[in-house]
């Protein structure tokens with residue numbers, strides 16, 4: 001019998017364990033389904049450098065608790081920040097968007113984005129509103145009031161094509177299938193720490209530091225131990241059964257399994273079933289898909305002073321059927337990759353990403369190179385390798401991160417409901433952490449970090465009160 005079992009050795013699970021151990025409670029076992037720690041942090045060695053296949057940026061400095069941890073432990077930070085959504089904006093006919101129209105339209109859309117903070121101030125009033133509607137309405141108003149009839153038709157068309165790109169770019173960032181499903185209130189509630197940065201030696205250097213600290217305690221991590229059932233109403237504690245048949249017992253359990261995993265498995269995982277409000281939250285809060293494909297060429301073929309290609313289409317690609325041939329039209333663009341001068345990184349989200357995941361790497365690479373040839377009108381250098389992420393196919397993730405829809409807001413459900421502990425005989429028996437349980441920083445590593453600390457504190461407070 002352990003005092004505490006933590007399910008999952010991602011950021012949240014590791015931070016829960018660390019904070020509990022620091023407080024003197026280190027009879028902790030972490031059960032991790034995969035053969036590695038890190039969850040949605042996945043850094044691989046490549047060309048003598050590091051390459052991120054999961055989280056990439058530390059989203060902001062200032063009061064960001066993750067940033068404070070990084071500073072406290074002197075984890076090296078990169079001198080540069082990976083560019084994102086930059087480079088040449090090119091259309092499928094090979095024409096480049098005129099820079100003056102591009103800049104003005106970008107400024108307008110960024111203003112609409114930033115102005116969305118106002119929706120957090122009155123959650124009830126704006127509960128039905130999606131970010132997709134807000135963007136469409138504000139952008140259309142701008143075009144009709146200031147552009148249509150006041151400038152050549154072709155300029156307005158560029159703006160519309162750019163708008164289509166911008167929405168896809170935001171969808172990739174938010175991790176939702178469509179901005180029409182992204183609640184305006186939750187968008188406004190997200191707390192933005194300014195000034196993104198990244199790790200000089202990959203996100204794995206964060207994991208290595210936490211692991212180094214945990215190695216000085218009694219915390220044990222068992223890899224390749226997928227928990228398949230948790231019976232939590234026993235008198236002495238909870239009993240956890242793993243896929244390999246091993247059984248463990250604990251007084252308290254902290255689950256950090258992804259919302260994607262819970263959506264698929266909460267029914268068979270928890271005995272007795274979870275309370276209905278939590279089940280409603282699990283089913284209602286969204287969990288999207290984004291993927292990145294890294295194409296490593298033998299040499300760069302782009303302008304080193306302005307690397308990257310963002311892809312515009314001269315038609316509404318959302319009107320066309322989405323399938324194994326057309327998914328590639330939904331690729332937002334190809335970013336340059338820090339430390340990898342011969343590499344481009346394609347981004348894709350939603351159903352297009354899920355279709356992509358079902359294809360062989362070579363097919364994906366060929367389709368992406370066809371798009372690059374189409375927009376650059378160049379013959380490309382040979383491809384050395386391709387690295388494809390498949391976060392939706394991963395059985396312990398089933399997507400990337402959480403988002404709230406207007407329907408979720410209307411039901412009054414949110415991250416707090418996912419993070420509500422289950423109390424048995426007056427004790428917090430099952431606690432829930434993970435990025436999706438953090439109301440202000442969902443969808444991020446620092447959200448997972450904070451949620452892990454939060455649940456550790458809940459247990460520490462409980463122990464102290466005994």
Ligand SMILES: Cc1cc2nc3c(=O)[nH]c(=O)nc-3n(C[C@H](O)[C@H](O)[C@H](O)COP(=O)(O)OP(=O)(O)OC[C@H]3O[C@@H](n4cnc5c(N)ncnc54)[C@H](O)[C@@H]3O)c2cc1C
Nearest residue numbers: 008010011012033039040055056057227434435444445448
């Ligand atoms: C492609 C991608 C890009 C991202 N980019 C960024 C970024 O730039 N910046 C940022 O801040 N965030 C980013 N994120 C989000 C960030 O990575 C996550 O929010 C964060 O890592 C989640 O941590 P977690 O501890 O909540 O969950 P996880 O990291 O998913 O950890 C949960 C762990 O539980 C394990 N598990 C699941 N089920 C079981 C089970 N039944 N038994 C045992 N173990 C189980 C899983 O294997 C996993 O290791 C990105 C995510 C992805 C996928």
